[in-house]
Amino acid sequence: MAEEQPVILITNDDGITAPGIKALVDAVKDLGRVVVVAPDSPQSGMGHAITIGQPLRLNKVAVFDGVESWQCSGTPVDCVKLARDKVLHRKPDICLSGINHGANHSINIIYSGTMSAAMEAAIEGIPSAGFSLLDFRFDADFTLAGQVARTIAQQMLADKMPKHLLLNVNIPVRFTEYKGIKICRQAYAKWEEQFEHRVDPRGKDYYWMTGKFKNMDKSDDTDVQALADGYASVVPVKFDFTDTEVKDWLEKKWEHI
Amino acid sequence: MAEEQPVILITNDDGITAPGIKALVDAVKDLGRVVVVAPDSPQSGMGHAITIGQPLRLNKVAVFDGVESWQCSGTPVDCVKLARDKVLHRKPDICLSGINHGANHSINIIYSGTMSAAMEAAIEGIPSAGFSLLDFRFDADFTLAGQVARTIAQQMLADKMPKHLLLNVNIPVRFTEYKGIKICRQAYAKWEEQFEHRVDPRGKDYYWMTGKFKNMDKSDDTDVQALADGYASVVPVKFDFTDTEVKDWLEKKWEHI
Numbered sequence: 001m002a003e004e005q006p007v008i009l010i011t012n013d014d015g016i017t018a019p020g021i022k023a024l025v026d027a028v029k030d031l032g033r034v035v036v037v038a039p040d041s042p043q044s045g046m047g048h049a050i051t052i053g054q055p056l057r058l059n060k061v062a063v064f065d066g067v068e069s070w071q072c073s074g075t076p077v078d079c080v081k082l083a084r085d086k087v088l089h090r091k092p093d094i095c096l097s098g099i100n101h102g103a104n105h106s107i108n109i110i111y112s113g114t115m116s117a118a119m120e121a122a123i124e125g126i127p128s129a130g131f132s133l134l135d136f137r138f139d140a141d142f143t144l145a146g147q148v149a150r151t152i153a154q155q156m157l158a159d160k161m162p163k164h165l166l167l168n169v170n171i172p173v174r175f176t177e178y179k180g181i182k183i184c185r186q187a188y189a190k191w192e193e194q195f196e197h198r199v200d201p202r203g204k205d206y207y208w209m210t211g212k213f214k215n216m217d218k219s220d221d222t223d224v225q226a227l228a229d230g231y232a233s234v235v236p237v238k239f240d241f242t243d244t245e246v247k248d249w250l251e252k253k254w255e256h257i
Numbered sequence: 258m259a260e261e262q263p264v265i266l267i268t269n270d271d272g273i274t275a276p277g278i279k280a281l282v283d284a285v286k287d288l289g290r291v292v293v294v295a296p297d298s299p300q301s302g303m304g305h306a307i308t309i310g311q312p313l314r315l316n317k318v319a320v321f322d323g324v325e326s327w328q329c330s331g332t333p334v335d336c337v338k339l340a341r342d343k344v345l346h347r348k349p350d351i352c353l354s355g356i357n358h359g360a361n362h363s364i365n366i367i368y369s370g371t372m373s374a375a376m377e378a379a380i381e382g383i384p385s386a387g388f389s390l391l392d393f394r395f396d397a398d399f400t401l402a403g404q405v406a407r408t409i410a411q412q413m414l415a416d417k418m419p420k421h422l423l424l425n426v427n428i429p430v431r432f433t434e435y436k437g438i439k440i441c442r443q444a445y446a447k448w449e450e451q452f453e454h455r456v457d458p459r460g461k462d463y464y465w466m467t468g469k470f471k472n473m474d475k476s477d478d479t480d481v482q483a484l485a486d487g488y489a490s491v492v493p494v495k496f497d498f499t500d501t502e503v504k505d506w507l508e509k510k511w512e513h514i
Contacts, residue, residue, distance in 0.1 A: 166500075236500040254438065
């Protein structure tokens with residue numbers, strides 16, 4: 001018998017026991033058959049890392065009431081790859097990642113395991129979205145984020161989506177100021193790192209990464225601005241990274257090298 | 258006294274003792290003051306991972322004759338961040354990453370620590386290039402790759418480059434068929450993963466990632482095609498990942514959600 005319900009793959013980077021992924025499961029579990037394949041430990045900052053030098057473990061667990069779920073020893077990207085090959089044995093209809101504890105707007109997309117998992121699914125031809133709440137605390141309130149995730153998942157299932165669709169969704173914290181969903185472009189911003197130097201009990205140097213976020217992009221159509229204005233920001237993302245302007249320029253400039 | 262020579266930061270993802278990084282250092286060390294900050298162990302497949310949950314070690318080592326070099330316990334991206342903040346205390350003039358043992362063309366850019374290190378530098382406003390040889394063996398012949406890297410580094414230093422320049426350079430293996438440098442766009446390609454299932458001595462399942470590379474892009478201006486034709490491929494890369502076409506479409510389609 002053919003499966004009638006859409007299959008929704010859910011993953012994250014904070015690990016399968018994080019409150020954010022539970023909020024996402026709860027928000028969409030009546031929209032289809034939800035299957036969770038998520039890391040067994042926190043994987044924040046893993047970017048698009050994959051595990052090639054060691055084998056992976058994948059174990060069925062009972063974490064969410066009535067929802068099939070698996071924990072994996074690898075990265076968020078590993079989870080998506082394994083989910084397709086060893087759990088679902090097919091493409092899910094959509095893939096949702098998160099809800100991340102903390103923002104992934106602007107340049108943060110490249111460091112984010114949450115977004116890399118969604119990107120891996122999109123590369124596979126699975127319409128995908130990553131969700132991040134602008135509150136990194138373990139006990140953050142995911143009520144609004146869950147509602148936004150549900151609205152977007154419903155639209156992704158209702159409309160015919162481009163098969164490589166990838167959405168970077170960030171959700172502001174305060175309900176009272178919430179203005180709705182806004183389609184944006186990625187702000188040009190970066191982290192200005194400073195490493196804090198310490199000395200260990202054996203007298204050896206070590207460093208902790210710290211940093212300040214700096215938005216250099218003052219135009220009003222960016223995700224950073226939308227969030228400041230009280231919107232949930234939605235940035236459609238592509239994974240052809242070719243800079244066509246620089247390509248045209250170099251083709252002339254370096255014609256004879 | 259102002260520094261007259263350009264400062265060239267070199268890193269990689271195969272680790273500071275890999276033959277590929279030695280080939281890169283040797284190829285460019287007379288073009289400026291070369292400083293190496295590279296991982297102390299192999300970091301292939303780390304993508305844009307950063308180390309946030311644990312501290313980093315950074316130690317001066319004597320690996321390359323007459324070239325200042327440091328090994329770092331973190332990822333390739335960590336190396337670039339630490340190099341700027343704790344080793345150079347300024348921006349280098351250019352950053353070169355590699356030479357990677359193995360291809361990083363097309364979609365492989367997102368899994369590649371080599372390219373992520375170069376991208377981190379480009380985000381910082383340092384013109385950067387990552388170099389990869391189409392031979393993953395430890396004892397690969399880096400002669401041609403070194404020559405290509407030298408030519409491109411010379412051009413990057415001679416011309417006024419966009420400050421966020423990022424080049425993904427892949428080099429074919431055979432000298433006899435080598436046709437020169439070609440500016441390209443990123444091919445649409447992907448890995449079709451299959452995980453090999455095994456059982457450990459305690460009877461528990463584990464999986465090794467394997468996969469077949471599949472190029473779905475048959476046009477003749479891609480990096481994959483250039484390499485097949487005997488060129489070294491150069492793809493200019495950007496890190497604004499906004500898909501403006503999908504953005505325009507969604508702005509209308511989702512106007513009322």
